[in-house]
Amino acid sequence: MNISTEQLFDHARTHNVWLDRPVPDDLLHRLYEMMKFGPTSANCSPARIVFVRSPEAKARLVPCMSEGNRAKTAAAPVTAIIGMDLKFYEKLPQLFPHDPGARSWFEGNDATIQSTAFRNSSLQGGYFIIAARALGLDCGPMSGFDAPRVDAEFWRGTSVKTNFVCSLGYGDATQLFPRSPRLSFDEACRLA
Amino acid sequence: MNISTEQLFDHARTHNVWLDRPVPDDLLHRLYEMMKFGPTSANCSPARIVFVRSPEAKARLVPCMSEGNRAKTAAAPVTAIIGMDLKFYEKLPQLFPHDPGARSWFEGNDATIQSTAFRNSSLQGGYFIIAARALGLDCGPMSGFDAPRVDAEFWRGTSVKTNFVCSLGYGDATQLFPRSPRLSFDEACRLA
Secondary structure, eight states: OEEEEEEIIIIIOOOOOBSOOOOOOHHHHHHHHHTTOOGGGGGGOOOEEEEEHHHHHHHHHHGGBHHHHHHHHHSSSSSEEEEETTTGGGGGHHHHOOOGGGGGGGTHHHHHHHHHHHHHHHHHHHHHHHHHEEEEEEEEEOOBBOHHHHHHHHHHSEEEEEEEEEEEEEEEEGGGGOOOOOOOOHEEEEEE | EEHHHHHIITOOOOOOSSOOOOOHHHHHHHHHHHTTOOOOGOOOOOEEEEOOOHHHHHHHHHHOOOHHHHHHHHSSSEEEEEETTTTGGGHHHOOTTTTTTTGOOOOOOOHHHHHHHHHHHHHHHHHHHHHHTTTTOOOEEOBBOOOOHHHHSTTTTTTEEEEEEEEEEOOOOGOOOOOOOOHHHHHHHHEE
16 A cells, blocks of 8 residues: 555644544554554564544543543544553564464563563554555544553453554544654764 | 665565665764654654664673574674653754643653653654665664663663664575464454
């Protein structure tokens, strides 16, 4: 599918005000089928996603959000909860067939499990945002919420913990603030 | 710039064998100027990058890598060290002018600083990989290295810690393994 880098980066903005235009479930499937190809270490793919779009599920999510995030979460056609499975390594025999011993790199090593799940599910969160934009969706990522409460509402009985939350829909561009500045190359980067 | 989603996701592969084709510094600048637009919480933009491409700097980096990552790191035209600045909040008056108090959300709150820096620099790592691919580069991300040693070699005297490392160049597609499987939508996602 042809797109432009401007659509993904230069002209894309975080949205907080949503047009009354639904996001079909088919598009959520296409979003996952694109983002799943982004690389993770040992292909461990720890991200798990709940796409919250029914009124019942939204009513469970909204009170978990920080006060300033509630109204916009309620108004978004879809809000995705991006979690990380802390037992991701149990799927390595399926995901990393090159090395049947890959599971043992993690099992019992809680610090490595935690950092691998967090780093890689966040990388996948980056792929998620870019893939959504490639499909013409706008994103509203948020990290202001009561994580243990979201875990209890949406991941109970699993080994998944919430990483961040991201609304999806069609943003109202007339409601955007001016874009905030970014660091210059020299502030953020160095050639060595 | 026109690109395709296949170039970014479906057809893109992690590379370990590099063609003898240099990556001009100009392309590294363009890569940062694209990835910098990806969203981070409160625009905190904690990622810091060292582009290691001189023989002297490569000679310092290679011994920090896990044994299995050394030869391919030495052979890559560029290996980027993606770090996270644990004092990212000091730049919030510049980066988040909407709220002059944003710095105080973090200052002194080490757990929030750590998770915000790690999550958002990893998101930026995802943008980095996708932006590199958009520019025609191949990526070889790696997390197998001695992090305290990389920190000491490349971030000494700063508040930056290494998150992950990613080689950049033009991969030899004839040397690729078959692509590993991904989780299906139903294994990774749920509609609620």
